[in-house]
Amino acid sequence: MTTYFFVAASEKFLTVEEPLDEILKERMRxxxxxxxxxxxxxxxNPSFLQTTxxxxxxxxxxxTPAVVLSTDKKFITFLKLRLEFVAVGEFEFPNAEIIDPFKVE
Structure with missing residues (x-):
């Protein structure tokens, strides 16, 4: 069982209004x-947000929503503090509702 953590907001907020690209590039480096x-x-637009x-x-x-999904809770907490106006959540995978955590609509 894997726990995934995420921050969610509108796609426009995450990809245009906030410097998320810089944060992710630095983390990848x-x-x-x-x-x-x-x-x-x-x-x-991840499918898992369509679940009950x-x-x-x-x-x-x-x-249209977008998320940063991670198995690292500390990174998601950092993003929540850095981006402020995002929702946070988590889920265990596999589960009855989520077939593929990476599937998008």
Whole structure:
């Protein structure tokens, strides 16, 4: 069983209004330098937000959602503090509702 953590907001907020690209590039550079496997992904309109588990959270996002998904809770906490206006969540995988955590609509 794997626990995934995420921050979620509108795609526009995460990809245009915030410097998320810089944050992710810096983290990728750091991982490469330290021979660490990537454990975070930017997903636009992820299917798991369509589940009943996240219906309330998705309703709070004004337009097409995007998430940064990770197995690293500390990184998601950092993003929440850095980006401020994002929702956070987590889920265990596999589970009955989420067939593929990386599937997008």
């Amino acid at each position: 750091n991982y490469k330098e330290n021979n660490k496997e990537i454990d975070f992904w930017l997903l636009k 588990q996240f219906a309330d959270l998705k309703a709070k996002i004004p337009s």
